[in-house]
Amino acid sequence: MKGYRIGIIGAGSIVESNHLPAIASLPGVKFAWIYDKNAVRSALVSKMYGVPALAEDAFDHAVGDVDICLLAIPYGTRKPYIDLCRRSGKAIVIEKPFAFSKEEHLATCEGFDDWAIAVNFQRRYYRSVAILRHIVRSRPLGGLRSIRFIQGNFTLKGGSGYLSSAKLAGGGVIAESSSHILDIILSVAAAKSVRLQELRSLHMDGLDYDSIFDSLVETAEGEVPVHCEISTLRNLANGLYLEFDNGLLTCDLSPDGKIFLRNKTGSGIDLSLTEVASYESIQCQATRINEAFLIFWQQFILGLGRKEANLTSACTSILTSSWLEGIYEKISI
Incomplete structure (x- = not known):
């Protein structure tokens, strides 16, 4: 090397x-x-x-x-x-x-x-994300029909340092904390485009604190509605929820977060998919945060040496910036 x-x-x-x-x-x-x-x-x-x-x-x-x-x-x-x-x-x-x-x-x-x-x-290299990406592409549950992302943790602490300035931070909790998850949603869904439909937000001076928004993600199989709630003012049932033709998946999106399969009514846990041995063959699975950083750097160095773009490359996250553009255009109104 x-x-x-x-x-x-x-x-x-x-x-x-x-x-x-x-x-x-x-x-x-x-x-x-x-x-x-x-x-x-x-x-x-x-x-x-x-x-x-x-x-x-x-x-x-x-x-x-x-x-x-x-x-x-x-x-x-x-x-x-x-x-x-x-x-x-x-x-x-x-x-x-x-x-x-x-x-x-x-x-x-x-x-x-x-x-x-x-x-x-x-976080693209988290084990939980790699498995979700594999399930969407291999279709064991049929087609992906909708996505919900919920992140809410009440805190009395305001932003400090650069986080208290939209000019320095670029935005509030969506930009600083949730842009990772927006990127994961687009990656897991193999999105071709994304379009913001509606947004309601509590914000001040360009910093968002509590937002609810709906978007449409275009995939090779059609449009998938995505509902997001992101808040520092409310405690919510945090997680990523994916609805398929034949089941529901829930995941907390930690590196080794368990992915649960439920029936369409949402009741009863049928299977913890992270315990299925067949997913061990998926490459680049991080089960800890620092392991994800290591894999990221390994992949970046590998691509640099081979002169090949990969998941680390900025050219693969243009849609994430486009989604943030739609969100913050609405917030700034």
């Missing part, structure tokens, strides 16, 4: 707890430096992982010494760093949310090879 040097932009908790342990496990990949405007955070992470902390005045020159940059800073501050990586011919991995429109998504990707710009939608 070709050796790669990685520069890390941002020293927040997701870098400290998830990205760095995953990257450290990759053969032939070395940390070149870490940079954060908060020098205290850079110094802390530097000591934890032995990654040289980079001073701000050395940043532009240091980008030339790496092959890949990980960009894990707030959405609203990223553009200068993306532009620098583009001009320098560096591959880049960007944290979500990636973009809030198809136009912005394509503009961000411009100048990068498809395999050289990735979005960290690592």
Whole structure:
């Protein structure tokens, strides 16, 4: 395997707890430096992982010494760093949310090879998601008829730091927390397009707190209605619910979340599908969060070496940005 040097932009908790342990496990990949405007955070992470902390005045020159940059800073501050990586011919991995429109998504990707710009939608590699994707494609329950996604956790804590600013965060709970699940829905359904129909939202200054919306996802077999409820103001029966011709599937969407098959009336658990041995053959199944990060990085490095786009590539999540575009256009009205 070709050796790669990685520069890390941002020293927040997701870098400290998830990205760095995953990257450290990759053969032939070395940390070149870490940079954060908060020098205290850079110094802390530097000591934890032995990654040289980079001073701000050395940043532009240091980008030339790496092959890949990980960009894990707030959405609203990223553009200068993306532009620098583009001009320098560096591959880049960007944290979500990636973009809030198809136009912005394509503009961000411009100048990068498809395999050289990735979005960290690592939940695509969860075991639960891989099994759902397999069931939809293999049709043991017939065709997919509808999807419901429910996420509601009441909290008295407001957004702090960049999360309190729509300019920095891009949006509220949908952008920060639920964009992963919107991406999973599109991936599981093998969506060709998505169209928002109706939306009701409690929001302020561009930050959404409680939203209910209905969309239509177009698949090869026709349109599938999708109902979503996403809230920080209500406790809800969280999960992903898929209705097929001949049964209902429910899943909590944790990496190793159990997938239950119920009859069409919704009563009685017939089978826990995650315990079926035949699904062991599905590739790239993460049963823990950090394992998903590791698989993501393994796949990104593999695609980079082969010059082939894969599930990590930004070109595979354009529909997710299009869906967010429709949602936040409604929220901003």
